[in-house]
Amino acid sequence: LSPGHASMASLIVVTEHDATGSTSEEEMDVPGREGFGDGRKLHLSGRKLSLQERPQPARSPGHGDGANERFIYPSLPYSPVTSPHSSPRLPRRPTVESNRVSITGLQDCVQLNQYKLKDEIGKGSYGVVKLAYNEDDNTYYAMKVLSKKKLMRQAGFPRRPPPRGAKAASEGCLQPRGPIEQVYQEIAILKKLDHPNVVKLVEVLDDPSEDHLYMVFELVKQGPVMEIPTLKPLSEDQARFYFQDLIKGIEYLHYQKIIHRDIKPSNLLVGEDGHVKIADFGVSNEFKGADALLTNTVGTPAFMAPETLSETRKIFSGKALDVWAMGITLYCFVFGQCPFMDERILSLHNKIKTQTLEFPDQPEVTDFLKDLITRMLDKNPESRISVPEIKLHPWVTKNGAELLPTEDENCTLVEVTEEEVENSVKHIPSLATVILVKTMIRKRSFGNPFEGSKREERSLSSSGNLLPKRGSEDNLKCNDLPNVGEEELLS
Template sequence: MRQAGFPRRPPPRGAKATSEGCLEPKGPIEQVYQEIAILKKLDHPNVVKLVEVLDDPSEDHLYMALLCCLSRPVMEVPAIKPLTEDQARFYFQDLIKGIEYLHYQKIIHRDIKPSNLLVGEDGHIKIADFGVSDEFKGTDALLTNTVGTPAFMAPETLSETRRIFSGKALDVWAMGITLFCFVFGQCPFMDERILSLHSKIKTQPLEFPDQPDITEDFKDLIMRMLDKNPESRISVPEIKLHPWVTKNGVEPLPTEDENCTLIEVTEEEVENSIKHIPSLATVILVKTMIRKRSFGNPFEGSRREERSLCAAGNLLT
C-alpha cells in the first residue's frame, strides 16, 4: 500500500459492477478481507478459532486474535521419546478431520507440521498457523509458489520443470511427514544444507529407521502419503478409510457430511471482517482499566514497584 501511494488501506467495498453488468474481480486488499471473513467463521473442534482481526492505524500490520490454547504443540522435532502407533493414530485422526474440514471450505493449509498442531485442554489436536494458507475455487488449488517449512515441502514444489501443483496433495505430503515424525521422532529427509535437503526430498527413496518396530499397515500408509508423484499420492478421502487409520474398521472416522458444514460469508461480514482500532496500546490500556474498574493508570503500580526495585538495587550497589 505504501508503494502504491496510499497512506492507509482502504475499506473493502466488494466487487463492483461493470457497464455490462458483470462483476469486476476483487482487488488484493478486498481478497484479504474476504479470506479473513472466511477464517473467522471456521468452526471445528480440530481447528484453532480466529476470534478477531485488529487494524492499528499506527502500524502496517494486522493483528490476529486467536482462541488461546492453554497447552503445547503435540511434539517437538526431533523428539527423544516419540509416540506409539496408538498415540499417533489418536492425534492423526484429529488431523485428518481438521484437514478435511479446511479442504471442504476450500482452504489449503500449506504448513502442516507437529509444531502447528496444538493440544487443547480436551486432549485433542487443533490446527494452528494459517500464515501461508491459500483459498481456492473449484475442486483443488493450483499453486505456483513455494512456501512452508523446508523439511515438510513436497517434491513437486521443488521441481525446476513443474510450475503448477495440487494444493491438496501438498497438505497430504506434509501430513505424511508429520505422521512419520510422530512415530520416529524425526523427519524422513534431513540435511543441514537447504539444497542438499531439497535434493533428498526429490530423489532419495523413503527409508524407515530400525526402531521402533512398526506395523505393515502403518508402513503402507506412510509410503502412500510420501509418494513423490502427486498424481498417484493417496488422497484425504482414501486416508480416512485406510486400515491403519480406522484400526481395521474398529475406529471409523465420521463421514464428510458429519464432519463438515459449508461456510458462506455475506458482503456485510466481509466489510466487518477487520476491526479498525485507534491504537492497539490504547485498546489494551482501556480493557485493563475496565477489568480493574478504575480510571487510574492500571500499570502505574507496577511502574512504581519497578522504580522502587531499581532504587533498592542502586542502594545495595
C-alpha cells in the same frame, strides 16, 4: 515479565505495535494448573522456516491418561473416536468485533477492554502473542498483535496496500495482492471456521491510524503434539489418535476450500480434552472449484512436497500438498524425525525430490503404517493417496474398528464473501490516544514512555503459536511496565 522481555512487554500492553512472532524459550506456570493436566512444562514451537522443528527435551507421548479417556466434549457421552458432528453440535460462539478500546491503568497492570494483559507467550518479526485474561468469562486467551507496517516491509511492499475488499484473482486460488489483504482474508476465514480440530478466533480489533491489529484466539494449553527431533516418539496407538483428529480437521478445511500449506507437529496443538487443533493459517490459501491450483512455494522446507520444488515452477494441486505434509507429520509422530533432512537447503530439496523413502529399524512399526506413509509420500502427486482414501485405510480405522465420520457428518460448508473480507475487522481509536493514556498512567506507577533505548529487532519467521510458555508461579500476575522508547511506539 522477565528482564529480557521487559521493554517489549510494555510496548505491547499499551500500543500493541512493535510485535514479533516466533516463540520464546522461557517457561510459564498458570494458576489453576488443573487445566494443564499434571502441570508439566510446555514448549513453544520452532521457527516457521527452519528445516526441521527445533530440538527440545523429550516429552511423554501421551498427554494424559490415554486416548480412550479423552472426549471432545467431556460433558457429553460422545465417543472420542467418532466425530462430534455425528452427535448434537454445540454452536460456535460468533467472533466479537470490537469498535472501541478502553485502557485502564491499575496499580500493577494494564487492562485492554475486558482483557488483563499478562505474559508474552510468543513473538516474531511482525507480531507478538500475549496471554490475556478475560474477566467477563473468567477465561484465558491468546492475544496476537500484528504490526502491519512491519508485515508490509518484510514482504517487500513499500506502499500502503489497496483497500482490503479489493477483488483477488479468481483462477484456482484466491491470492491477496499484499500481506495485509492476506491477513484480512485469514481473519474472514477464521471467523467462520467451526470445528473441534481447528483453533478458534474469538475477537478482532483494529487501529486505523497506526495499522495495528489485535486477534484474540482460544488458548490451547497443552501445546504442540510433540517437538522434533525427539528420542521418544509416539506409540502407534497415540499417533493414530492424533492423526484421526488431523484427518478430520484437514477434511473440514478442504471442504471449506482452504489449503493449510504448513501442516507439521508444531502447528498441531493439544487442548485440555487431549484432542488436536490445527493452528497457524498464516500461509493458507482459499480456492474455488474442486482444488487449488498453486504455483508459489511456502511453508516449512522439510515438509514441502517435491512438486513445489520443481525448477519449472509448474502448477500443482493444493490438496496433494497438505497430504504430503500430513505424511511427513505422521512419520515424525512414530519415528521422531523427518524422513528427508539436510542442513543445506539445496541438498534437502534434492533429497525430497529424488531420495527413496526409508524406515528405521527402530522403533518397529506395522506394515499397515508403512504402507500408509509410503502412499502419502508418493513423489507423484497424481498417484498420491487422497484424504478420502486415507480415511478408509486399515491403519487409520484399525481394521474397521474405528471408522471415521462421513464427510457430511464432519463438515458444514462455510462461504466467505468479498464483503465479509472487507468487514473482517472493526476499528479502535487512534494510537495517539493510547500514547496519551500511557503518559498519564506513568505518573502513578509506570515509567516514562518516551525514555529508553531502541531495542535490537529480531528477524524471526514465525508469528507465534497460540499456547502458553513455561515460567514461575507468579507470571500470570500483572506486571509493572518499564520504560518504552518513543521510536518503539511510533516506528
